[in-house]
Amino acid sequence: MDLTFSEEQDELRKVVRSFLAKHSDEAEVRRLAADERGHDPVVWRRMAGQLGLQGLAVPEEYGGSGFGYVDLGIVFEEAGRALLCGPYFATVALAAEALLRCDDEAARTDLLPGITSGETVATLALTEESGRWDEQGIRLTARETADGWQLTGAKTYVPDGHLADLLLVAARTPSGISLFAVAAADAPGLTRTPLPTLDQTRKQTRLEFAGTPARLLGAEGTAWPGLARTLATASVLLAAEQVGGASAALDAAVEYAKLREQYGRPIGSFQGIKHKCADMLMEIESARSAAYGGLWALDAGDEREIAVAAALAQTFCSEAFTRVAGDNIQVHGGIGFTWEHPAHLYLKRAKSCEVLLGTPSYHRELLATRLGI
Amino acid sequence: MELDFGPAVRDFRDELRDWLAAHLVGEFAEHRGVGGPTDGAAWEVRLAWDCELSAGRWLGVGWPQEYGGRGLGLLEEIVFEYEYARANAPYRATVNALDLLGPMLLQMGSEAQKKRFLPPILAVGELWGQGFSEPGAGSDLASVRTRAEREGEEWVVSGQKVWTSFGVHADWLYVLTRTDPQSVRHKGLTLLLLPTDQPGVEIRPIRNLAGQDEFAEVFLSDARTGADMVVGEVGQGWRTAMATLGIERGTTLLPQQLTFEREAESLIDLARERGALDDPMLRRRIVDAWISVRIMRTTNLRTLAELTTGRTPGAQATTAKLYASTRHQQLGYLAMELAGPAGQIVGENYGLDTRQRSFLLSLAETIYGGSSEIQRNIIGEQFLGLPKEPRP
Secondary structure (H helix, E strand, O other): OOOOOOHHHHHHHHHHHHHHHHHOOHHHHHHHHOOOOOOOHHHHHHHHHOOOOOOOOOOHHHOOOOOOHHHHHHHHHHHHHOOOOOOHHHHHHHHHHHHHHOOOHHHHHHHHHHHHHOOOOEEEEOOOOOOOOOHHHOOOEEEEEOOEEEEEEEEEEEEOOOOOOEEEEEEEEOOEEEEEEEEOOOOOOEEEEEEOOOOOOOOEEEEEEEEEEEEEEOOOOEOHHHHHHHHHHHHHHHHHHHHHHHHHHHHHHHHHHHHOEEOOEEHHHOHHHHHHHHHHHHHHHHHHHHHHHHHHHHHHOOHHHHHHHHHHHHHHHHHHHHHHHHHHHHHHHHHHHOOOOOHHHHHHHHHHHHHHOEOHHHHHHHHHHHHOO | OOOOOOHHHHHHHHHHHHHHHHHOOHHHHHOOOOOEOOEOOOHHHHHHHHHHHHHOOOOOOOOOHHHOOOOOOHHHHHHHHHHHHHOOOOOOOOHHHHHHHHHHHHHHOOHHHHHHHHHHHHOOOOOEEEEOOEOOEOOOHHHOOOEEEEEOOEEEEEEEEEEEEOHHHOOEEEEEEEOOOOOOOOOOEEEEEEEOOOOOEEEEEEOOOOOOOOEEEEEEEEEEEEHHHEEOOOOEHHHHHHHHHHOOOOOOHHHHHHHHHHHHHHHHHHHHHOOHHHOHHHHHHHHHHHHHHHHHHHHHHHHHHHHHOOOOOOOHHHHHHHHHHHHHHHHHHHHHHHHHHHHHOOOHHHOOOHHHHHHHHHOOOOOOOOOHHHHHHHHHHHHOOOOOOOOO
């Protein structure tokens, strides 16, 4: 039984937390939230160069460090705690995973080293107007021409799509779902429109393709299983991020409940507040079990277990983060309702995480189907 | 759930599996899964089963050999409880002494007390009951009023105890008493061991909501016990009692877990039978019930991994009881709803089926061992560091 963290993993957490305390404090989060690029390229490079965070779980042959998903989960948990802005989730949880799961060794060798070195910002463009994360939601078409494959149609709600150097695009071809790579800089026929987001800490983009040339990854029509697996992995990593965000919201609530006095005593001494905080911790620890269960499953590699644990993690952690972030505002009272106070940043991140890979209802149904319920 | 605890305990596990296969037969096998921490069903069979276990030297696996145990480690204890639960053997009648009194004596008892009391526990020769709660001291245990006075070489004890699980079967009680009449709250309390076979002790069963005489009230009027029957120090009974309640070695986590998993599976089967899976509202609640049971499992595995690697259990260990007890109740409510009108019909003499019994008894889980409200206070104050409520 090794369902606990090693000393090395504790150390990794400490290093990442102190890095983010410096580079993703509240002032920086607010600055980047208001900035269209949404991240600091210098910090992005340091994350890769100093800490190797982009390639942590990428095998060494592609320039990564070959660590496991439990390790990567620690980074996502800390990123969630610090409300890290920027394309870390899009690049690592979505794009790098999609490359690892597609059947195209040459593409991996070409494209992953740029990601792990911090050169490349990448994302996965899957959702369209319907907002669906399933196979049927993919309508954008790819056509094979004399000059190679071309994409036509639109993707939207694409995380960090406006600043990605590399777009991995799921498209429909005559024989099914296929995955394509587009180098975004100067790609002909590509229009990128940033979307103003409720949660300003994670940017979204609408992408329009008009006969844009693209590189087919793997065999035509065979991409869906790899994409489904990518979404499962990303679901677990997002769950870890959600746990981190919820933990930070609880810390803030508890700190405030100790200081704020009403009726001549700290509000945290009233059971109404104390019990709410206790329930928040219970919710978080349960969410932690859901997320960690997913991380352990990813490292163990049992595909059925991964599919189940991922759907469970997204269902539970989405609802837990949103609830805890809302309770944090309630504990803070009026001040928690202001723009000036950071409580709303967590609530908004919680809501955007909740739908980022499909709603809790969607994941609950995935889980039911996977369990045969 | 299949857990492999590694090669170090494989021989032990195999020995146990073989023994269970050979001995969990006949009447014992017919009582698979019967009984629980607040379930006194089939007491005589379960007592006989405990004697069988004792003869196989399976009680007190982790207790030192000099007191009749096997002297094995925590991992073996956990493997024992896990395999035991997997085999769905009857719930042990002696669990109170094995899980609470025994570990308390091992930690705080005198050598003479250990020698005197531990071997009969493992031999199923003496049964024990807990005398902590009183009519005026439930969640507020420090309000204990039962008095004990020293008279020569004896303590003379008077007062009333209540909610003593399986109290009518107890040969001995461990009792929290007030030995300093001037004292208030946590000070001046003393923990005493007291034999029940004497005129000053009257034990009356209390019928629980499932219709079982499972717990009891205990009337003490000048009941006597020896001066050497103090566990820990005189006046330090609160510490002794809290140490008992605080002994969480993780051994009970997996058996409870397997019970919950069996119930969740049976719930899904029931839902399938009744076509409830096509109802989107019910379907959602059924999936959520499954989720909560799976989360309990991972939470338990996290705690066990920490305990077996010698780490201090994390926050999840403090919230697990609140989570498990509240979610288990929801599971019960849902199961009863799915059972429909048929679930409302009981057998002769208020005979309950497994589902009905589990549902009704689950209502105790948010009360005993510190109610959910007390749990939230503990989490808030001891774990999150929130200030205590000022005393009026």
